[in-house]
Amino acid sequence: MELAPSVRNFLCVLVDHHRTELLFEIQEMFRVDLNARQNIAEAVVTSARALGADERKKLIEMLEKQTKKKIEAQFHARPTKSPSKWETPARDTG
Numbered sequence: 001m002e003l004a005p006s007v008r009n010f011l012c013v014l015v016d017h018h019r020t021e022l023l024f025e026i027q028e029m030f031r032v033d034l035n036a037r038q039n040i041a042e043a044v045v046t047s048a049r050a051l052g053a054d055e056r057k058k059l060i061e062m063l064e065k066q067t068k069k070k071i072e073a074q075f076h077a078r079p080t081k082s083p084s085k086w087e088t089p090a091r092d093t094g
Helices: 005-016 020-037 053-067
Strands: 040-047 070-077
Touching: 005 020, 020 040, 040 053, 053 070
Parallel strands: 040 070
Antiparallel strands: none
């Protein structure tokens, strides 16, 4: 893999100064800065059930319209336990 001279020099500086442990933090900061320059926002969507392709698309479109940014979304389904018909809902007693 060929690296640009500036990247190679940067990595050499990190190694020479014993700062290689900062690589992941530097990579994250670079990603955040690049996204900002490209008008990209990240979204993590957690729903009670898996969303279909159409639902995901509509949600992304809605977020893009509201934020005026391109949305890169990650979707996660985290099903919740449905209360049984025999369980009594918790009530505020205060």
